[in-house]
Every structure is written in C-alpha cells, then in structure tokens.
Amino acid sequence: MKKGVLLINLGSPDSYNPKDVKKYLGEFLMDERVIDIPYVARALLVRGIILKTRPKASAAAYKKIWWEEGSPLIVISERLKKKVQKQLKVPVALAMRYGSMTIKKGLQELVDKEVEEVILFPLYPQFAMATTETILVLAEQLKQDYFPNLKLSSIPAFYNKPDYIELLSNSIKKHLQGINYEHILFSYHGVPERHIKKSDITKSHCKIDGSCCITPSKAHQFCYRHQCLEVTRLVAERLQFKEGTFSTSFQSRLGFDPWLQPYTDRTIERMGKNGIKNMAIVTPAFVSDCLETLEEIAMEGKEIFEEMGGETFTTIPCLNDDEEWASLISKWVKEQFETTNN
Known part of the structure; x- marks a missing residue:
C-alpha cells in the first residue's frame, strides 16, 4: 500500500479581519469536544454571547502577531512540513483542525497522490479531548464518509518519549x-x-x-x-x-x-x-x-x-521548524510505518 503522512495542527483564521476571526472562532468553539455542553446550550453561549463580543478583541490580538507571510502558526507549520518532506520518501501533507486548511483537504491531497495508508500526526505532545481526540474522531468520520478505502493510523501523544x-x-x-x-x-x-x-x-x-x-x-x-x-x-x-x-x-x-x-x-x-x-x-x-x-x-x-x-x-520559542524537530518527526513516522507493516 502506498503510504502518506498528514501533519495536523490547530488552525488559524484566514486573516485578522474580524469577519474571518468570527468564522474561525465559531467553528472552533462549536466543537463539542472544546465546549462539551449540550448543543442548544453551546449554541446559545457561542453564537448568542461569545461571537457577539470576542471576535473584535481576538482580531486585534491576531493583528499584533500576524506576519507578512500570514498566520505564524500556518507559516511555521508549512515550513516544518517542507522539512519533514525532504526526509521522507512518502507524500507529506498539512492540515488544520479548524479553518480553511481542512483535514478533508489534507486527506484528499494524499489520495490524489494515490496514497492508500495515512499516518495522522497530531502536532500535540499531550493528549486532550479538545486537541488530539477531536482530530482523530473527525478523521475517522471523514474516512467513513469520503475515503472508505483509506487506512488510517496515528502517532500517539509523545510527551514522555x-x-x-x-x-x-x-x-x-x-x-x-x-x-x-x-x-x-x-x-x-x-x-x-x-x-x-x-x-x-x-x-x-x-x-x-x-x-x-x-x-x-x-x-x-x-x-x-x-x-x-x-x-x-x-x-x-x-x-x-x-x-x-x-x-x-x-x-x-x-x-x-x-x-x-x-x-x-x-x-x-x-x-x-x-x-x-x-x-x-x-x-x-x-x-x-x-x-x-x-x-x-x-x-x-x-x-x-x-x-x-x-x-x-x-x-522561550516553541520547537517550530527546527531541523532536529523535523528529523524527529520523520524518525517517528518511519517507526510507525515499520510497526504497521509487521
């Protein structure tokens, strides 16, 4: 089976415009694993209160940190993806749990390259409902709905490696x-x-x-x-x-x-x-x-x-697109493929 890797991070608004920030926050906060209360209550809280007050302040905060190339999180993740790709012989794609760089698009990019087996790599050291779990649950749902023949596995939390x-x-x-x-x-x-x-x-x-x-x-x-x-x-x-x-x-x-x-x-x-x-x-x-x-x-x-x-x-900066971090990701991916092959 042809293999591929999907790196997945949290996501970002398309810009620091309040409309883009509101759209992003709406998707993020309506996730039942982020605000885990019944749907009606969650909708009242998010759409009735938070999205009427928070987007403007959040947009101002995003504007402070926005780079000329775009959202720092997206730019850094794309740089990391390129470095990982150089060290792997299989296709590597990048997706975000929220925002326009969807997991569905990431999986489709790999399927278009004839990939049949995908390692999902949530870029979170620790496991949490609102991070790793929501990624894996959505990926499995997308597989059932759009990619039934795709084999999925994932890199577990690596906090203590x-x-x-x-x-x-x-x-x-x-x-x-x-x-x-x-x-x-x-x-x-x-x-x-x-x-x-x-x-x-x-x-x-x-x-x-x-x-x-x-x-x-x-x-x-x-x-x-x-x-x-x-x-x-x-x-x-x-x-x-x-x-x-x-x-x-x-x-x-x-x-x-x-x-x-x-x-x-x-x-x-x-x-x-x-x-x-x-x-x-x-x-x-x-x-x-x-x-x-x-x-x-x-x-x-x-x-x-x-x-x-x-x-x-x-x-102290995060690991970002550090060369050794890219090498470590590549190493874990190779080990995962060896595990799934046995």
Missing part, C-alpha cells in the same frame, strides 16, 4: 544561555477540569487532588494534566533545575467553570509581587508559536510581570 524530552530540553537550555533568571515557568494550555475526568478510562482515578497525577494508573494514557506535569518533571530532571526554581501553570481559560490550576496570568502576577525580578517561560503544550504564545504569553504575560515589578521576562 525520551528523544522528545531530550530535544525540548536542549532547546530550552540553548535559549537560556546567558540569561539571568530566577524562575522558569512551564505554561500549558488550559482545559476545564471536567475534561480530565471525562478522559479517565478507569472512571475513578482522576480526582485532581494533587496526588492522582503522580500515582501510577492506566488513566495517565489520556490524562492531559498528568502528561503536562510529566513533561515539566522530565525536563527539570534532565536540566537539573533546583527545586523551587521551576513550576507549572495553565493558560487560556474560558467561561466560569473551574479550569486546571494554577492559572498562568495569576502565577506571573504573584511572582512579580513576591519579588521575582527575572523569569523565563516555556510553553510545551505547543510545538509551533501561535496566538497563545506570541500574544498571550510574550506580550500580555510580559506586561503583567513588569506591572508587578518584574524586570526581565524571557519567552
């Missing part, structure tokens, strides 16, 4: 060289606490009580919180960070339900108030810099820190 931890650690170390910092904050994208419990395959382990994530369990295979904390632990261990000089937080909450804590913005604020003058921040839930890293962290986070008396706020 030794070669990934080594690459991430080396990247952090490189960007911290010559930097005077007192604390490094590992900031991950937030999710509602109920998502963690819904993803618990044991239906009993996840209590978000401070101990369940460090107690061995089958639930960890799909526990976003555990996987985030594990990335922090493994990187800190590899780079020999001293206890008390690093911590974990979660950003980008929405609505009034409890989300994973501690919150990044409040953590940054607290550090400034407590006399931390120099801090660094890394965002290991993302492999590509995007609105959440370039605006929410590098701009808003920096502003909060300085308002609280902080002086130096160092933002």
